[in-house]
Amino acid sequence: MKCFERLVSQPIRDCLPPSFDPHQFAYRANRSTEDAIAITLHRALSHLENRKSYFADDTTVVGLISDGDEMAYREIEKLDRDKTLKELKEFKPGNPKVERVRILLHGPVGAGKSSIINSINNIFQGHITSEALADATGGHSFTKTYKTHYTRDPSNPTYKYAFVFNDTMGLEVDKDKGMPPEDILLALKGRVKEGYTFNPVSPLSENGPYYNKDPSLGDKVHCLVTVLPIDTLSLMPKEFFSKLRKIRLNASDMGIPQVVILTKVDEACQMVKKDIKKVYTSKYIKKQMETCNAQLGIPMNCIFPVKNYHKEIYVNNEIDELLLKALKHMINFANDYVMAVADKAH
Known part of the structure; x- marks a missing residue:
């Protein structure tokens, strides 16, 4: 042996x-x-x-045989990049009480949550950025504090677009490690103040200085995004999916829409690595999307495979297209939520 x-x-x-x-x-x-x-x-x-x-x-x-447009499992519509960017830059929430829709990212350590924020910011700035500090080695969460990330107009840096991201500490299977699920639920309710440092063994206390006792609608989360690395999805234990499922059910009880972003598609499939446009013809990518659908209960049309900027030093239209499609849906879902809150108020 x-x-x-x-x-x-x-x-x-x-x-x-x-x-x-x-x-x-x-x-x-x-x-x-x-x-x-x-x-x-x-x-x-x-x-x-x-x-x-x-x-x-x-x-x-x-x-x-899995490549070729005739085998695509999702309708492939060519995105007008400039038109979509213009729409997202001009977007305003449908509820006058909300200045910007808030999108919360959560998921396991090393999934690429911070990289998503940077990758989307790259598109709007037209060059590679590092708005959210990211770590390439994984192991333990690099994000320690609760911070709001804005996307700014490159021609007028004081102007911020009408959507923001909140990054979170990475989730882990062990109870005393990673982001406490209780803190995610508090963040969804707008209870976590800017600058709060996550503590794996002690969730935020109601008596703590970073507990928001009177959150506005703008403080609350309007879309919850679960970020998962597609290349190691099959190795995630059932206990981890159970933890994600509980968070999702709590978000559903609050009426908050949810999206799943599957990162690292190029590392999961050699065909996609050679040609990112074939992401929707890869049987392996489709299978992993179906796994998310089955394990988390997320509808297939709310699951988006993407590639973050990693080794690239210039922006790339094909990478941007997948990210912009996902972002557009996130913002649409978040806007639907704040408008539904406005409708209930009348």
Whole structure:
């Protein structure tokens, strides 16, 4: 057995992407040898997403064809980037009591929450930015405090567009680690003040200085976004999905709309890595979207696969298109919510 391990260990390590910690399967909780083998097999066999590629075993040969517009599982409509940007820049909430719609991002450590904020800001600024500090190594959450991120007009930096993002500490499976779910629920209600430092073992207290006792509609969250890394989605334990599901149900009880953003599509599928436009023809991407639908109960039309800016040093229209489609839906859902609140008030 030891001889076999020595023979296969190096080829397996060669298949793992450089972004993975080489010790993550050996020393991280809820990670086993089976996890390492599963993700390595996925990487090794991802070529099956390409047209005319084959997999052979002892009994059969199966050809998988998944690329090409004729196989797209979601309607692909070419986005007019400039027109969409103009609409988003000119957007105003339908409720006069709300100056800007508020979008809250939450999800596991290393999912790319801060990178989404930066990537969207890149589009509006026309260059790579670092509005929300992000960490490329993962492990533990890089975001520690509750902060509102604005998107500004590059020609007039004092002017802020009518949508904001709030980033949160990463969620973890262990109870004493990561973002306390109680704090997420308080943030949804507008109870968390700007600058609050998250404490994994002690949620915000009603008597604390950062507890907002009288939140306005503008302080509350108008759209909840769950950010998940699609390349490791299949390795997430059921307990983690249960934690996300409970948060989603609480948000639903408050009437807050929800969206799921699946990041790292280029790391999950080689076909998409070669051509980002094929994100909606990849069977693997579709399967992971269906997993989110089944585990969280989020409708398929509220799940958006995207690629964040990571290695790029210039903005890219194809990356922007996926992000803008997701952002447009987030803002629409948030606006629907604040308008529904206004309707109830009359």
